Amino acid sequence: MTVKHHRLRRAALALPLGIALLAAGCGRSAGPASAGGTAAGNVSPTAGLVLTTPAGTKQVPSVTWAVYRDVETLDPMSAFDYPENTAISLMCESLLLQAPDGALRPGLATVANPSPTQMVFTLKPGVTFWNGQPVTPADVVYSLDRQMNPANGGFYGQVFSDVRSIQATGTSQVTITLTKPDYWLEGELASMPGIILSKSYTQQQGKNYGTPAGGIMCTGPYELKSFAAGAGVTAVVNPHYWNTAVKPLVQQIVIKGVPDITSFTSGMLTGAIQGSYFFGASTLDQLEHSSAVHVYQGPGQSTDALVVSAASGPLANAKVRQALSLALNRQGIISSVYKGAALMPRWLANPGTFGYGTSVFNAAYDRSPVMSQNLAQAKKLVQQAGVAGQTITLGTSSQLSSISAETGAYQAAAQAIGLKVALKSVSADNYINFFESAQARKGIDGFITVNYGDYADPAALLSTIVMPGASQNYDNYNNPQITALLEQARGTAGADARAALVAKAEQLAAQQLPWIPDAQPTNVLFLSSNLTGAVASFSYMFAPWADQLGGKS
Amino acid sequence: MRWRFLLRRLAMLAGTLLVASFVIFGSLYVAPGSPLAALSGGRALPPSSLHVLELRYHLNAPFLAQYWYWLDGALHGNLGISITLRENVSTLIASRVWTTAGLVLYASVIIALIGIGLGIVSGLRPGKVDTSSLVATALTAAVPSFVAAIVLILLFAVRLRWFPALGNGSGLLSDVQHLTLPAIALALSSLAIVARVTRTAIREEADREHVQTAVSRGIPARQLVRRHILRNAAIPITTITGITVASLIAVAAVVETAFSLNGLGSYLVQAAQTKDLAVVQGISLVLVTAFVVVNLVVDVLYALLDPRVAAGVRAR
Numbered sequence A: 001m002t003v004k005h006h007r008l009r010r011a012a013l014a015l016p017l018g019i020a021l022l023a024a025g026c027g028r029s030a031g032p033a034s035a036g037g038t039a040a041g042n043v044s045p046t047a048g049l050v051l052t053t054p055a056g057t058k059q060v061p062s063v064t065w066a067v068y069r070d071v072e073t074l075d076p077m078s079a080f081d082y083p084e085n086t087a088i089s090l091m092c093e094s095l096l097l098q099a100p101d102g103a104l105r106p107g108l109a110t111v112a113n114p115s116p117t118q119m120v121f122t123l124k125p126g127v128t129f130w131n132g133q134p135v136t137p138a139d140v141v142y143s144l145d146r147q148m149n150p151a152n153g154g155f156y157g158q159v160f161s162d163v164r165s166i167q168a169t170g171t172s173q174v175t176i177t178l179t180k181p182d183y184w185l186e187g188e189l190a191s192m193p194g195i196i197l198s199k200s201y202t203q204q205q206g207k208n209y210g211t212p213a214g215g216i217m218c219t220g221p222y223e224l225k226s227f228a229a230g231a232g233v234t235a236v237v238n239p240h241y242w243n244t245a246v247k248p249l250v251q252q253i254v255i256k257g258v259p260d261i262t263s264f265t266s267g268m269l270t271g272a273i274q275g276s277y278f279f280g281a282s283t284l285d286q287l288e289h290s291s292a293v294h295v296y297q298g299p300g301q302s303t304d305a306l307v308v309s310a311a312s313g314p315l316a317n318a319k320v321r322q323a324l325s326l327a328l329n330r331q332g333i334i335s336s337v338y339k340g341a342a343l344m345p346r347w348l349a350n351p352g353t354f355g356y357g358t359s360v361f362n363a364a365y366d367r368s369p370v371m372s373q374n375l376a377q378a379k380k381l382v383q384q385a386g387v388a389g390q391t392i393t394l395g396t397s398s399q400l401s402s403i404s405a406e407t408g409a410y411q412a413a414a415q416a417i418g419l420k421v422a423l424k425s426v427s428a429d430n431y432i433n434f435f436e437s438a439q440a441r442k443g444i445d446g447f448i449t450v451n452y453g454d455y456a457d458p459a460a461l462l463s464t465i466v467m468p469g470a471s472q473n474y475d476n477y478n479n480p481q482i483t484a485l486l487e488q489a490r491g492t493a494g495a496d497a498r499a500a501l502v503a504k505a506e507q508l509a510a511q512q513l514p515w516i517p518d519a520q521p522t523n524v525l526f527l528s529s530n531l532t533g534a535v536a537s538f539s540y541m542f543a544p545w546a547d548q549l550g551g552k553s
Numbered sequence B: 001m002r003w004r005f006l007l008r009r010l011a012m013l014a015g016t017l018l019v020a021s022f023v024i025f026g027s028l029y030v031a032p033g034s035p036l037a038a039l040s041g042g043r044a045l046p047p048s049s050l051h052v053l054e055l056r057y058h059l060n061a062p063f064l065a066q067y068w069y070w071l072d073g074a075l076h077g078n079l080g081i082s083i084t085l086r087e088n089v090s091t092l093i094a095s096r097v098w099t100t101a102g103l104v105l106y107a108s109v110i111i112a113l114i115g116i117g118l119g120i121v122s123g124l125r126p127g128k129v130d131t132s133s134l135v136a137t138a139l140t141a142a143v144p145s146f147v148a149a150i151v152l153i154l155l156f157a158v159r160l161r162w163f164p165a166l167g168n169g170s171g172l173l174s175d176v177q178h179l180t181l182p183a184i185a186l187a188l189s190s191l192a193i194v195a196r197v198t199r200t201a202i203r204e205e206a207d208r209e210h211v212q213t214a215v216s217r218g219i220p221a222r223q224l225v226r227r228h229i230l231r232n233a234a235i236p237i238t239t240i241t242g243i244t245v246a247s248l249i250a251v252a253a254v255v256e257t258a259f260s261l262n263g264l265g266s267y268l269v270q271a272a273q274t275k276d277l278a279v280v281q282g283i284s285l286v287l288v289t290a291f292v293v294v295n296l297v298v299d300v301l302y303a304l305l306d307p308r309v310a311a312g313v314r315a316r
Helices: A008-013 A081-093 A136-150 A200-210 A262-272 A284-288 A318-327 A330-336 A357-366 A373-385 A401-416 A458-466 A480-490 A494-510 B003-032 B037-039 B046-055 B064-075 B089-124 B129-143 B145-159 B173-204 B209-216 B221-258 B264-273 B277-305
Strands: A003-005 A060-067 A096-098 A104-106 A111-113 A116-124 A162-172 A173-176 A221-227 A232-235 A252-257 A293-298 A302-308 A391-396 A420-427 A448-454 A517-521 A524-526
Touching: A060 A081, A060 A262, A081 A221, A081 A232, A081 A252, A081 A401, A096 A173, A104 A111, A111 A330, A116 A136, A136 A162, A136 A173, A136 A200, A162 A458, A200 B037, A262 A284, A262 B145, A262 B221, A302 A401, A318 A373, A318 A401, A318 A494, A330 A401, A330 A517, A357 A494, A373 A401, A391 A458, A401 A448, A448 A458, A448 A517, A458 A480, A458 A494, A480 A494, A480 B173, B003 B064, B003 B277, B037 B046, B064 B277, B089 B129, B089 B173, B089 B221, B089 B264, B089 B277, B145 B221, B173 B221, B209 B221, B221 B264, B264 B277
Parallel strands: A060 A252, A391 A420, A391 A448
Antiparallel strands: A003 A448, A096 A104, A111 A116, A116 A173, A162 A173, A221 A232, A232 A252, A293 A524, A302 A448, A302 A517
């Protein structure tokens, strides 16, 4: 399963997150407050966060939407970061759809499982591309093959590792045959890997597909009007949208890269920018206090954590990781780095990822302890491990203020329990090499990340960290029990049964700490105060978010 | 004589561009990190996908071969393709060059008019005007462009709403409106320096013997200032204005970022971060050319201002 790293290029520009605390009322709308159903007796861990904002009622000619840098490609195969996802999810649709609460719904197609190794997709009747041509099984097979084939250099090839074949099996039917049951694939097909492109258009554009020169051809409620380098992406309402139940109110949305936080803030305050999912805006409390801007917080799906990359040394010992975790001042991180816009972790997963089996997840989450500070217990563990006085080396970048602030919190925690800390600071641009290159990680025991999976499932992130050979398993971590639970979950059909297995794996991971979670950021939405209707949860990254956006009457 | 001068300068420009392109290419090549990091977005791609990307962008070719690929293309008018946007670099530059050109030109006009004007006035009128202009220029000279940008945005865009806070305009009038705050932010500290150098040059000339003689001959003040003071002070004023205008080209990046303008400078920074070699090369060459051209203009101006200076001979 694939995971996108939080882009550190972006962190280089964005200063620490600064959202006022989850204070009641402060600029938050009275939208539906429950993120997924909650079982009786359990308070939802995401209670108080909003999934969407109340639907707009008035037509609006044009809205300028800020992303932290210019969109670089509109090809879903190469989309990996906030700007690309924001633009593509506005205009393109996937086979299945991730609802604002993370639940999977039919998208362009419905899915059935005649056997555990067969997924049969039936296209909805009347589904068409922007140019009016109907979506055919050939388009579906082509789009998925294109993602799967490594020769195309796409980012999501590994997602299809259990796929034996993808075939058109009817006039509106496509069957995916698997080598073994894989219930994680559905989630991926509700995300970038599942987006359906026009075969003829894509073939015609060849290498130019998704670039400013080639454009795209999708099915969504908004169609591409222009994609010019520097000027951003302009999308206009698709007058032939197949889903007649959806009637967008905003005629045109311009997605513009605004890398500078001052520029973003003044843009929001003056109305030059009318909306954004800007992550890590240090001026957030200022924006929250402005009457021109409304700030909403929705469930997030990303996790802020310390990546443990040490295969030997003190951090390779679970007891030492537990001690470090117990000594860490997470409240300090949440208030200084996130200014309150994050939840205290219990698991590695953000509770915003509970997209299925929600009551099972909520109940298990409720039973798990909050990772709060306990220095006495931490010191005891270090003594048991016999590592007092030893040194751990953390990778950091003094140019990335949020990263260096969190590294500082770890430094304080380690020193408090008698460990020594050496820092290896690299430039902001080179921080990404800790993820990319084993050479750069040499001698580094850990480094900070903000990480998320492709869809709402705690396993989406966890599996990349703990499964042997997985993309983010930097320390060759192998816990047979967690691996077995996740593998079993992947092949389990029932949502609740699968959730129970994943919950167990998360609980184990919360004890064994393959990575040490620091905070669970919420998803922050900024809207001009005369607009409403945008999706507020992290699902905007994968599914249309402006269908109900419009003016207030 | 004139032709030889021009030809020589053109040859110098070509040489400068060649050396600069090699140095920029080389330093980006040896700098740590790889465009693959930008291409893959930090995801762990399977080796087969990585191989495809490496082949597509000649990432595995030796350094000199990579440089040759680029140089050969550039000599044929093809500046290459941006790795991140997969678009021709010349198209990318063309869509941004007018923003930067407009910004630098606007700022230069502000510097020339207000900077030199202020310098002349305070040079000729010692007293209150001079003192207050000294204080003002001392303050603005110390304010870097990015601070000026924040203050200007806060005051004139957010508070007073006289000017837009960010972005490019559409149409000439709206362009001017959008570029006003950035141009002021860009010009402010250079303006102060130009004003001060102008003031000193004027003072110096005014105290010279030929001016004293002219005064004693009863030459009207107007003529005195124009023909005896300004003309002689013009050389240092031109020098400092030329240098500051040339430096604006580099500083523009900061201002463009602060105001979210789609200019070459901010794009250069962005491209350097993602190791988008072809873009960095292309923009650098445009900037180096602009720099050389500004200096050429200054040299020509020397010859026009002072008949003793022949074109091609450095004036002092």
